Amino acid sequence: MQIDIKGLKKSFGTNSVLNGIDLTIEDGKTTVIVGQTGCGKSVLIKHIIGLLRPDAGQIIVNGADITKLKRKEFGGILKNFGVLFQNSALFDSMTVGENVAFPLREHTGLSPTKIMDVVREKLAIVGLKGVEQLYPAELSGGMKKRVGLARAIALDPQVLIFDEPTTGLDPVMSDTIDNLIMNTQKHLGVTSIVISHDIPGTFKIARWIAMLYKGKVVLYGSPDDFRNTQDPIVRQFLERRAEGPLQVEA
Amino acid sequence: MTFRPIAIFEYIGARFTTLLEELGGIFSTFLQSAGLLFVPPFRMRLFLKQMEFVGVESSFIVLLTGAFTGMVFALQTSYAFRLFGAENLIGPSVALSLARELGPVLTGLMVTGRVGSAMAAELGTMKVTEQIDALYTMSINPVQYLITPRVLSSIIMLPMLTILFDFIGIIGSYFMAVFLLGLNGNRFISDTIYMVDLKDIYIGLLKAAVFGAIIAVVGCYKGYFAEKGAEGVGKAATQAVVISSVSILIADYFLTALLF
Ligand SMILES: Nc1ncnc2c1ncn2[C@@H]1O[C@H](COP(=O)(O)OP(=O)(O)OP(=O)(O)O)[C@@H](O)[C@H]1O
Ligand SMILES: [Mg+2]
Numbered sequence: 001m002q003i004d005i006k007g008l009k010k011s012f013g014t015n016s017v018l019n020g021i022d023l024t025i026e027d028g029k030t031t032v033i034v035g036q037t038g039c040g041k042s043v044l045i046k047h048i049i050g051l052l053r054p055d056a057g058q059i060i061v062n063g064a065d066i067t068k069l070k071r072k073e074f075g076g077i078l079k080n081f082g083v084l085f086q087n088s089a090l091f092d093s094m095t096v097g098e099n100v101a102f103p104l105r106e107h108t109g110l111s112p113t114k115i116m117d118v119v120r121e122k123l124a125i126v127g128l129k130g131v132e133q134l135y136p137a138e139l140s141g142g143m144k145k146r147v148g149l150a151r152a153i154a155l156d157p158q159v160l161i162f163d164e165p166t167t168g169l170d171p172v173m174s175d176t177i178d179n180l181i182m183n184t185q186k187h188l189g190v191t192s193i194v195i196s197h198d199i200p201g202t203f204k205i206a207r208w209i210a211m212l213y214k215g216k217v218v219l220y221g222s223p224d225d226f227r228n229t230q231d232p233i234v235r236q237f238l239e240r241r242a243e244g245p246l247q248v249e250a
Numbered sequence: 251m252t253f254r255p256i257a258i259f260e261y262i263g264a265r266f267t268t269l270l271e272e273l274g275g276i277f278s279t280f281l282q283s284a285g286l287l288f289v290p291p292f293r294m295r296l297f298l299k300q301m302e303f304v305g306v307e308s309s310f311i312v313l314l315t316g317a318f319t320g321m322v323f324a325l326q327t328s329y330a331f332r333l334f335g336a337e338n339l340i341g342p343s344v345a346l347s348l349a350r351e352l353g354p355v356l357t358g359l360m361v362t363g364r365v366g367s368a369m370a371a372e373l374g375t376m377k378v379t380e381q382i383d384a385l386y387t388m389s390i391n392p393v394q395y396l397i398t399p400r401v402l403s404s405i406i407m408l409p410m411l412t413i414l415f416d417f418i419g420i421i422g423s424y425f426m427a428v429f430l431l432g433l434n435g436n437r438f439i440s441d442t443i444y445m446v447d448l449k450d451i452y453i454g455l456l457k458a459a460v461f462g463a464i465i466a467v468v469g470c471y472k473g474y475f476a477e478k479g480a481e482g483v484g485k486a487a488t489q490a491v492v493i494s495s496v497s498i499l500i501a502d503y504f505l506t507a508l509l510f
């Protein structure tokens with residue numbers, strides 16, 4: 001599913017976060033969004049899933065501008081999306097198993113035993129076993145993230161939207177998740193939008209990378225474009241230096 | 251700082267404006283959740299869970315408050331009625347006040363403290379930890395999933411709890427009157443039955459149903475729109491109790507004026 005973002009603007013009070021984002025998410029490919037903390041990455045994807053309304057601009061999915069849809073009409077689009085929130089957003093009144101089973105129970109006619117099979121399978125994909133009976137409060141941060149991932153992929157969605165899927169995971173686990181994203185893309189042709197602070201991981205999984213800065217896309221291109229760019233802002237970010245034109249905002 | 255008497259009017263004026271806005275939000279939450287009652291899917295399990303939480307788990311505090319309210323009321327009225335030698339009116343007057351006023355209102359206030367605050371805290375936590383957003387991204391209508399079952403079960407359970415309150419209250423007053431004040435038990439019962447109309451009880455239960463709606467809608471509304479982390483959740487819970495309690499007393503006045 002191709003997603004075209006055109007001239008997207010959003011402010012919160014006097015804090016203008018998105019200043020005209022133009023970005024195309026290519027169908028069937030992985031696009032990674034990078035940028036400084038607080039630059040509006042999470043805000044951008046919340047527009048794509050209809051949680052926030054832009055002040056101006058459009059998001060075109062299947063030829064229709066989804067920013068004009070009412071919340072109710074979003075349901076049809078969201079059924080194709082699997083979303084991982086930055087803080088996982090697990091239902092804390094449900095066990096891990098119930099969390100992952102939730103979308104299956106709500107949207108498929110599968111039998112309870114079949115659902116349990118899918119739940120186990122999805123949890124195994126993210127490297128979790130035997131945690132179905134635990135509650136989210138009993139999990140480590142990285143485990144929560146992976147349960148969130150398992151829940152996001154439970155319905156085998158066509159579009160994955162992952163807000164920092166590997167932040168807080170150890171390097172080995174991060175690579176496992178990167179492989180998961182690459183495999184679903186390769187085998188199932190899934191379109192993925194991934195927000196990441198992990199530069200090596202980004203180069204590994206991305207077909208396209210977009211870097212946000214001051215509410216705009218400063219550079220959009222392939223990993224090679226990013227490796228070869230002379231843009232001082234992008235260079236400083238990729239080389240993770242504190243000195244340079246990029247400033248840490250107070 | 252100097253004390254400006256005018257400030258109190260400014261304060262009250264400002265509060266009235268936010269109150270009106272808030273009432274609009276609360277009312278629209280009610281309409282939405284009620285409308286979604288008739289739209290599938292029907293989630294029986296969520297509904298039963300809330301029935302248990304609102305009804306079953308409130309029964310003990312309702313029992314306690316009901317018994318003592320009945321007893322103290324019998325004691326208080328006995329002083330006055332004694333003067334006229336009209337002790338036989340103790341039973342009927344306790345029963346009437348319980349059925350018409352005290353049963354629904356006190357049950358409503360007790361349940362507000364327990365259930366309204368819990369609903370606000372629970373939904374508020376879900377809001378600030380993005381669980382409500384997560385529901386929405388899974389194409390679940392959060393109002394239907396979270397608010398509708400709570401409102402419906404409160405509307406059903408508050409009258410049930412009120413019946414319990416009235417019943418225990420009357421038993422409490424019976425014990426007071428018969429064993430402590432030495433009235434005739436059979437007389438107490440027959441006088442009470444003679445004086446209390448079924449209509450008194452029905453209207454009391456209707457009030458209770460309205461209070462149930464108020465408690466759940468206000469609690470859910472406050473939680474659903476909670477902001478700013480833990481502090482916001484705490485505030486939502488407190489405000490839910492204050493707003494529901496005041497609304498119950500105001501609604502009680504109008505229902506009494508209209509229905510009796
Ligand atoms: N609901 C909101 N209300 C007001 N301001 C908000 C809201 N959501 C985000 N912001 C502001 O928007 C800006 C961007 O936030 P966002 O969460 O998108 O950052 P981010 O790029 O995802 O950062 P990080 O890498 O740390 O997750 C921040 O300045 C934040 O204060
Ligand atoms: Mg973010």
